[in-house]
Every structure is written in structure tokens, then in C-alpha cells.
Amino acid sequence: MxxxxxxxxxxxxxxxxxxxxxxxLRARILGVAAHAQISGLDNTLSNWQSVESQAIKHPEVVAAAPYIMAQGMLSFDQNVQGVIIRGILPEYEDKVADIGQHMKAGKLTNLRAGEFGIVLGSELARALGVGIGEKLVLIAPQGQVTPAGILPRLKQFRVVGIFEVGMYEYDNGLALIDMADAQKLYRMEDKVSGIRLKLKDLYKAPQVAQELSAMLSSDLYISDWTRQHANxxxxxxxxxxxxxxxxxxxxxxxxxxxxxxxxxxxxxxxxxxxxxxxxxxxxxxxxxxxxxxxxxxxxxxxxxxxxxxxxxxxxxxxxxxxxxxxxxxxxxxxxxxxxxxxxxxxxxxxxxxxxxxxxxxxxxxxxxxxxxxxxxxxxxxxxxx
Structure with missing residues (x-):
């Protein structure tokens, strides 16, 4: 017995x-990643407000937030780190992600258009040796043509926040900036990379993605968290x-x-x-x-x-x-x-x-x-x- x-x-x-x-682990991943996201076939989305208003009509969609996703390189003193840059609207981002609840220093709302502030993951900040209020340089991969040749695009940002969500992938490789600043830096005009969605039931994400594909334009790509983190x-x-x-x-x-x-x-x-x-x-x-x-x-x-x-x-x-x-x-x-x-x-x-x-x-x-x-x-x- x-x-x-x-x-x-x-x-x-x-x-x-x-x-x-x-x-x-699912909660920590989905605290940063989206339950589902809509993007253009060329990773750009124009007139995102119209797409957002259509997506939010789905009964399972709780909130939506536009974003810009791009690569960049951060430099501070003698330290250099490659990162994923995410341009966000703080008031929208808090509705679809939990990063605002995991801030170790500063606040997500400190990101304001035109002030070129940046929020870093804790491991990224440690690797660069940078703290709140200090300035670093963001190097964009898109170059600009000058008489001296093609030069990388550089912009100085001030650290206004540090977050720690508990996933090394994000704490070490993600930086957030205001969406307007990202549009200027990456020359996207009024376009965005896509829209992130939060659902009532995250387990219905594949079904919702399929239904949204039928609702929205055929030139949009809709994915969900089960595809992105399936393995x-x-x-x-x-x-x-x-x-x-x-x-x-x-x-x-x-x-x-x-x-x-x-x-x-x-x-x-x-x-x-x-x-x-x-x-x-x-x-x-x-x-x-x-x-x-x-x-x-x-x-x-x-x-x-x-x-x-x-x-x-x-x-x-x-x-x-x-x-x-x-x-x-x-x-x-x-x-x-x-x-x-x-x-x-x-x-x-x-x-x-x-x-x-x-x-x-x-x-x-x-x-x-x-x-x-x-x-x-x-x-x-x-x-x-």
C-alpha cells in the first residue's frame, strides 16, 4: 500500500x-509577446487605425496596440550590444503587455514623442553598464548616403526606464522607444510594423487568428503565440x-x-x-x-x-x-x-x-x-x- x-x-x-x-513561463513570455499580431506582408502596415478598429470588433479581442519592430545596435562607453528595437505607444502598450508591471526603475510612460527616451531590459542595461538618466547611442542598420559614402544612422537616446520580466531573451535583447521616435529613426513616416492583440482566452489564439484572417484584408499576415513559441x-x-x-x-x-x-x-x-x-x-x-x-x-x-x-x-x-x-x-x-x-x-x-x-x-x-x-x-x- x-x-x-x-x-x-x-x-x-x-x-x-x-x-x-x-x-x-507562458505568463512571462506572453507578458512581453502578443497573444496575436497583425502585420503587413512586407512588415509594414499603413493606416493601422483602420485595421485596429476592425480587429477590436472581434468578441475575443480585448485590446490592440500598434508597434514598430526593427533591429539596432546600442553603444555606451566602450560597450556595444545588438538589440531588437520596439517602437510603442505607452498608453496602448500597457493594455496588451505586462512590461509596465515589471519596471525596476522608471516608468513606461516616461517614453514621450520627440524626447528620444529608451527603456532597456535589466540584463541589457547591465551589459552596457548604463543607468537611468544616462545617454547612449542607437545605431540603425539603414544607412544614409553622403558625399563621403554610406554612413550608419546614429541617434542619441536617454535611458528613462529599466524592466525585468524574468526571461533572458527579452531582458537581454529588447529595448523600447516611443513609436514616433522609431518612425523618424527608421524613416517609416506614419507607417507601423503591425498591431499586437490581447485576447480574452489566450488558448483560443489559433481560432481567433483564423477568424481575423477571414475578416480582414488578404494582404495582412496574422500570427499567434502558439506559432511563435511552438517549439x-x-x-x-x-x-x-x-x-x-x-x-x-x-x-x-x-x-x-x-x-x-x-x-x-x-x-x-x-x-x-x-x-x-x-x-x-x-x-x-x-x-x-x-x-x-x-x-x-x-x-x-x-x-x-x-x-x-x-x-x-x-x-x-x-x-x-x-x-x-x-x-x-x-x-x-x-x-x-x-x-x-x-x-x-x-x-x-x-x-x-x-x-x-x-x-x-x-x-x-x-x-x-x-x-x-x-x-x-x-x-x-x-x-x-
Whole structure:
């Protein structure tokens, strides 16, 4: 019973933690990336206000924000970093992304047209060695033709904010500037790269993208977060499935112990089985006795495991810190991992599948010993009694 309980509890806790990690990473990625986005086929979109007003009419679309996406190079002192430049309207951006909630210094609203302010990721600011109020140079890849030849376009920006969303990809490679400043720097006039959308239900993003494609002009490209980060989340799902199979072996080993236990009981009770047979018990009745005994072990063990696993998964934010304090260790150090606490998300479907698989394995484990007991020959069993 304890073996089955331990295996079931371990499965529930591990899958809950992996669900928690998946949810946490998804939240952090989608705090910066869009649920869906609309762009032109040549990565430029003119008259974006008209496209936005059409997109916002979809019942699943909560908010929309225009953006300009371009590459650039930041230079400060002797440090140079290549970055993705995103031109935004701060009042719109706060509706579709959570960057404003992750500011370590300054505010997103400090970006104002014509002031050439810039907001950097924390790792990017650290790599450049720049702080709030300091000025750096943004080098645009589009050159300008002069009598001396083609020269890169340079513009000085002042750091007005630093954010940290907890994803290295964004903290180290993303810089935000006002959209009007981006249009001037990259010579886009009144055009933008596209429109970012926030949806009521992020899991409906593929369906919404398909419906928007039918609603809007055919010369627009609509993508969603499941396409942009498909490999990342697919890898997490594969890892979760593999962990389920590996930990299921613990339950299988415990179920195999039911086989060995019942075989020993059958051997020990040979004489009792023979007496029951001589009193009129059928082979089927004998088989049922041992099936019930083995199934009872499986049911009680599974219920103990479900209760313990669910309790631990729901209180992992209390249990893990207590273990860390007790042994003076830290499982996820803040200076190494962005997620410094073990997240947990208990899903009822996982609990039901684990419980059902455990019960099936336990029931299967009773079949061979029970069949062997039913085949006991009374005369042979009582010969030496």
C-alpha cells in the first residue's frame, strides 16, 4: 500500500510542478509577446487605425496596440550590444503587455514623442553598464548616403526606464522607444510594423487568428503565440509526458509487489484453499477472494497516494521553503534562476488519469496469483498435511 501511495503521490506532485513551470513561463513570455499580431506582408502596415478598429470588433479581442519592430545596435562607453528595437505607444502598450508591471526603475510612460527616451531590459542595461538618466547611442542598420559614402544612422537616446520580466531573451535583447521616435529613426513616416492583440482566452489564439484572417484584408499576415513559441512549449509538453512514463514505473514496481505478496499468500494458504475447495468452493470463488484482496491493497494505496499528492501539490509553496530552512539549502537560487520558487498547478485531469492507471495496474497484478490459487488441487495440497 505504501509503495503504491508513494508512487501516486510522486506522480501528482511532479506533474503539478511541471504544470506550474509551464504556466509561469507562458505568463512571462506572453507578458512581453502578443497573444496575436497583425502585420503587413512586407512588415509594414499603413493606416493601422483602420485595421485596429476592425480587429477590436472581434468578441475575443480585448485590446490592440500598434508597434514598430526593427533591429539596432546600442553603444555606451566602450560597450556595444545588438538589440531588437520596439517602437510603442505607452498608453496602448500597457493594455496588451505586462512590461509596465515589471519596471525596476522608471516608468513606461516616461517614453514621450520627440524626447528620444529608451527603456532597456535589466540584463541589457547591465551589459552596457548604463543607468537611468544616462545617454547612449542607437545605431540603425539603414544607412544614409553622403558625399563621403554610406554612413550608419546614429541617434542619441536617454535611458528613462529599466524592466525585468524574468526571461533572458527579452531582458537581454529588447529595448523600447516611443513609436514616433522609431518612425523618424527608421524613416517609416506614419507607417507601423503591425498591431499586437490581447485576447480574452489566450488558448483560443489559433481560432481567433483564423477568424481575423477571414475578416480582414488578404494582404495582412496574422500570427499567434502558439506559432511563435511552438517549439518551446512542445518541448515542455514532451518532457512532461516522459516524466509521467518514468514516474509511472514507481507505481508499476509497487503493483508488482502485489504479485509477489499474493503469490506468497497463495503458497502459504495452500491447505486452507484445499479445504475450501473440498467444502464446495468453486475455482471462481477462490479467484475472487484473492482478486478482492489484491484490489483492496491497490485501492487503499491509490487513495492514500491521491490524498497525500493533492495535499502536497496544493501546499508546495509552504513545504519547500520549510525544507530549505530546515536544511539550509535553496533549490532555485535567485542569482541563477529567474523562477526562484517552485510553482505548482494542480490539474484534476492529471489526478484522475494517475488514479485510474494505478487502479488498473493494481487490478492486473492480482490476476496471475488469483488464477494460480484457483488451480490448486485439493488432493495434492492436503497430501502432506
Amino acid at each position: 505504501l509503495g503504491i501511495a508513494l508512487g501516486v503521490a510522486a506522480l501528482i506532485v511532479v506533474l503539478s510542478v511541471m504544470n506550474g513551470f509551464q504556466e509561469e 518551446f512549449f512542445r518541448a515542455i509538453q514532451i518532457e512532461k509526458n516522459v516524466m509521467f512514463i518514468i514516474l509511472l514505473l514507481i507505481v508499476a514496481v509497487a503493483a508488482f509487489n502485489i504479485v509477489s505478496t499474493l503469490v506468497m499468500v497463495v503458497t502459504d494458504k495452500q491447505a486452507d484453499i484445499a479445504i475450501l475447495r473440498t467444502l464446495g468452493a468453486s475455482p471462481g470463488s477462490i479467484m475472487k477472494i484473492f482478486i478482492v484482496q489484491g484490489a483492496l491493497i491497490g485501492v487503499i494505496g491509490t487513495m492514500m497516494g491521491l490524498l497525500g499528492g493533492v495535499t502536497l501539490a496544493m501546499n508546495i509553496d509552504v513545504v519547500v521553503p520549510a525544507i530549505e530552512r530546515l536544511f539550509g539549502i535553496h533549490f532555485l537560487a535567485k542569482d541563477i534562476y529567474y523562477i526562484s520558487e517552485l510553482p505548482s498547478k494542480l490539474e484534476i485531469n492529471d489526478v484522475m488519469v494517475i488514479g485510474a492507471v494505478s487502479l488498473v495496474l493494481s487490478l492486473l497484478a492480482t490476476l496471475y496469483p488469483s488464477w494460480r490459487a484457483s488451480k490448486t488441487n485439493p488432493a495434492e495440497a492436503l497430501r502432506y498435511e
